[in-house]
Amino acid sequence: MSIENDRITPLHGAGGEMMGKLLAEHVLPRLQHAAPGRIDLNAMDDGATIDLPATGELVMTTDSHVVKPIFFPGGDIGTLAAAGTLNDLAVMGARPIAVSLAVIIEEDFPIADIDRIVASFAETLESADAAVICGDTKVMGRGEIDGIAINTTALGIADPAIGDADAQPGDVVLVTGTIGDHGMALLAAREEFHLETELVSDVASVWPMIAEILPLGGIHAMKDPTRGGLAAALNEMARKSGKCFEIDEQSIPLRSEVQGLSDLLGISPLTVANEGKAVVVVSPEVADRVLTTIQAHPLGKDAAIIGTVSETYPERVVLGTEVGGRRFLDMPLGDPVPRIC
């Protein structure tokens, strides 16, 4: 059997010398963050350990990532895998302490691409000060998987954890920045639309920004508006809390490129994914301080208050439109398909 040096082969997933070499040369050197326990990633043991914190709650989350294209404007599947999982912890109010990294790769995948993906993953973890403590590599045959899939599980500590169900009447709803960047950047990058834009994904770990608002208190609920976009996040929070979210369309921060693409493709920016944003529901007394704190952070300079929580239409989201009309903003159905005729 001939083994090409620059491509993934089934042997890379076979647990032997080849896999050890791949990990030692292309993966481990990039994942040298301070470990939270006695037995760490470098030990290559059957598992890793975490020293238990004295106070707080442990929060655990897991997420599998597939994305097309694998490398997109503003990031790649590595950035996305790290940010996606860390952001799930962040919006629970949890500081990340340990992350797992499991990768399934298609035979013939370029090793140079693995290097790029691991580098992006590591860089994103660094911004949140989290360490990979265990991992797994599998290789599947050609056509058995589309390129690469990544699963990450993360553990964090919250004191206490913040859910997404506790919005109170009178609360203020804010978003930490422009909406729809990730989803629209990926749609624009799909070749069938023949579009050229400067738009890049917002993919980033929001933990450093969230860490600064937690001490202010008064945060009743948070959510990261990923799949289904802002519309899905708001609807979920409204349903779980049994409250009405009244949103002012004009206050929602949107890049003009996103607005333009939205008009062109007939897809609402409120229904496409964000990968570096959070929706924060806070009591009115602290709303301004939370807003200015977020705005002072580089990731949050476009943050804005977009609405309030009431009891007018329980479990529903009402959108006051830009022009002065009103409508319900419902849970989006699924993946948006561009308008055609």
Next chain:
Amino acid sequence: MPRPFQLADPKRARQLADAIAILAPPTTFKIVHVCGTHEMAIAQHGLRRMLPDTVEVLEGPGCPVCVTPTADIDAAVQIAEQGAILCTFGDMTRVPGTRLTLEGARSKGCDIRVVLSISEAEKLAHKTDRDVVFFAVGFETTTPMTAAVLLDDPPPNFSVLVSHKKIPEAMGVLLGLPGTNIGAYLAPGHVSTILGLGPYQEHLARFNIPVVVGGFEPLDILYAIALILRQVRDGKGFAENGYPRAVADEGNVAAQALIEMVFQSAEVGWRGIGNIPDSGMVLRSKFERFDARKRFDVKGETGDEKIPGCRCADVLTARAVPADCPLFGTRCTPLSPIGPCMVGTEGACSIWFRYGGRELP
């Protein structure tokens, strides 16, 4: 965040809404538009909430995908079954035919490709020896593009399955149907950029109702509604241009000439309405060689257009709104559509579902 182009300016919108409230008749008055893009704008911007209770705005036969009859879907399926590459807009693949949807035909091995324009299909024909057929649906806005491609010497393996329709003829027929009670038309801006006001005058003048061409920004639509209600107040009913920044009264003469060179009018079927004289397009004999119906063996299938419980026919003729249909939002959703008005993204049911149109907060 405000748009650069201030056609959603809340202050001006409020002024128009106030004018509409003053002009509104005391009893229910029904305005029908015939354009999915109008419905999208109305629903998306929550404009119905800005209108008085007596002013109703409904979508009629405004979605080209929705009004395409079963027979045309059947023809497309048969052509694909005979081995051609059939190119179509994405929505069309899910519209029910007698035996199959185009999606169904694809899963049986037919080569169905989704394209965004006729040019994409024509380009494909250059790259293959196989027959490439474009399923040409759409109103007068898309007809000139089909004409332009056919005039530009396409390769011999390229042909079109023509299902183009003429909207003013259908608007006229709708007024004569029982139970439509249409008080006025908000005429489509896109189509009118091509047609101008002439065809509305020709087909609708005898009905003496207001027909006002409207654009697609929120202020355009409110303005057109205000113009309609002003005509009503003054006891008038004529074709008026409420979208002069895009529409010339005489229309786009060059595009009209393209249509005229390639097509002639013919009686065609509309889903939900039936056959309408002169409301469709067929290729002139000079362009017969590009007619897929002649190139392939297309047989009539005896399809039952009626889907039990589905009220698409009433929605397409503005005799019902989507929420009146018992299937709407329950068994029929954009994810598993039953009727064509839920299939087409420009269909009233699909738009109401996606933009929370069924109730107003």
